[in-house]
Amino acid sequence: MLPSQNQTSPVLIEPVQRGATLLQDIASAQPGPGEVMLWWLGQSGYAIKTASALWYVDLYLSEHLTAKYANTDKPHIRMTAAPLRGPDLTDVQWLFASHKHSDHLDPGSAPQILAASPQARLILPTAIIDYATTLGLDRARLIGTRGDETIQVGPLTVHSIPSAHPALDYTEESGYPFLGFVFQVDGLTLYHSGDTLVYDGLADRLRRFEIDIAFLPINGTNERLLRLGTPPNMNAEEAVALACEVRPRLVIPHHYDMFTFNTADVRDFERIASAAGVPCAVLRCGARFSWRRPS
Numbered sequence: 001m002l003p004s005q006n007q008t009s010p011v012l013i014e015p016v017q018r019g020a021t022l023l024q025d026i027a028s029a030q031p032g033p034g035e036v037m038l039w040w041l042g043q044s045g046y047a048i049k050t051a052s053a054l055w056y057v058d059l060y061l062s063e064h065l066t067a068k069y070a071n072t073d074k075p076h077i078r079m080t081a082a083p084l085r086g087p088d089l090t091d092v093q094w095l096f097a098s099h100k101h102s103d104h105l106d107p108g109s110a111p112q113i114l115a116a117s118p119q120a121r122l123i124l125p126t127a128i129i130d131y132a133t134t135l136g137l138d139r140a141r142l143i144g145t146r147g148d149e150t151i152q153v154g155p156l157t158v159h160s161i162p163s164a165h166p167a168l169d170y171t172e173e174s175g176y177p178f179l180g181f182v183f184q185v186d187g188l189t190l191y192h193s194g195d196t197l198v199y200d201g202l203a204d205r206l207r208r209f210e211i212d213i214a215f216l217p218i219n220g221t222n223e224r225l226l227r228l229g230t231p232p233n234m235n236a237e238e239a240v241a242l243a244c245e246v247r248p249r250l251v252i253p254h255h256y257d258m259f260t261f262n263t264a265d266v267r268d269f270e271r272i273a274s275a276a277g278v279p280c281a282v283l284r285c286g287a288r289f290s291w292r293r294p295s
C-alpha cells in the first residue's frame with residue numbers, strides 16, 4: 001500500500017453536457033470557414049468538427065480500467081464521469097486511436113462504437129492491428145498507419161507522427177506503435193500528440209507544419225508512477241517548452257482529471273503557459289469549444 005495513493009473515491013467531476021444533450025450539440029454544430037469546434041470527452045478524448053469533417057480521437061468512455069485494476073496497487077479511480085458511452089455514438093465515420101493503451105483504445109467502448117456506427121473506420125498504428133482484432137474489432141474496418149506517413153481519411157489529410165511512450169519502439173516490420181496525428185482539413189492544422197515524451201526529432205517533425213492547435217499531455221511522471229510501471233508523458237513544463245519551439249497558435253492540455261493515481265493540476269499548466277506567453281485553452285469535459293483561425 002503506497003501512502004501517497006488516495007484509495008477513496010473523489011467527488012466525480014460532472015461533464016458540462018452528456019448523453020443526448022451532448023450528442024445533439026455535436027450534431028447541430030456548424031463550424032464556419034476556418035473554424036473548429038471541439039468537445040473534450042475526458043483524458044485524451046475529443047470530438048473534433050470543422051466545416052466538412054467530424055472525427056473522434058482517443059476515446060475512453062467505459063469503466064474498463066477501473067474494473068481491470070480493482071484491488072491492485074494502482075486502482076484506476078475515475079475523476080470525471082463519462083459524458084457518453086460507446087453505444088451512444090451512432091454517427092461516427094472516423095475514430096482514431098493513437099496507441100494500444102486502454103485509455104486511448106478502449107476495450108470497453110471501441111467495439112460498441114463500431115457496432116453502433118456501422119460506417120465507422122478506426123485509424124490506428126499498423127503495429128497494433130493484430131491487438132485490435134483481439135478486442136473483437138473487424139480487421140476490414142481498421143486503417144493502419146506506420147508513423148512518418150501521410151494518409152487520406154475521407155476529407156482529412158492525416159500525418160502520423162511517432163510518439164515516445166516512453167521509447168519510439170520502431171520496427172521495420174510494422175513501424176511505430178505509439179503515434180500522434182497531424183490533421184489537415186478546411187485550412188486548419190491540428191496536432192493530437194497521443195501519449196508522448198518530448199524526444200529529439202519531435203519538434204523538427206512538427207515544425208514542418210503551421211500548427212493551429214496542439215493537444216499535449218501534461219501528466220508527466222514521478223517515482224511512484226515509474227515504480228508502478230505507468231508509462232510517462234511530458235509534464236506541463238515540457239509541454240510548454242515544446243510549444244515554445246513549435247509555436248502552435250493554441251495549446252490544449254489533455255491527459256488529466258481521469259484517474260486519481262495519474263493526473264496533474266491543469267492550473268499549474270495554465271500558469272506555466274501564461275508565464276511563457278503560450279496561448280492555451282483549458283476545456284471543460286462535454287462543453288463545446290469553438291476556435292477560429294485568424295485570417
Ligand SMILES: [Zn+2]
Pocket residue numbers: 101103104195255
Ligand atoms: Zn494515456
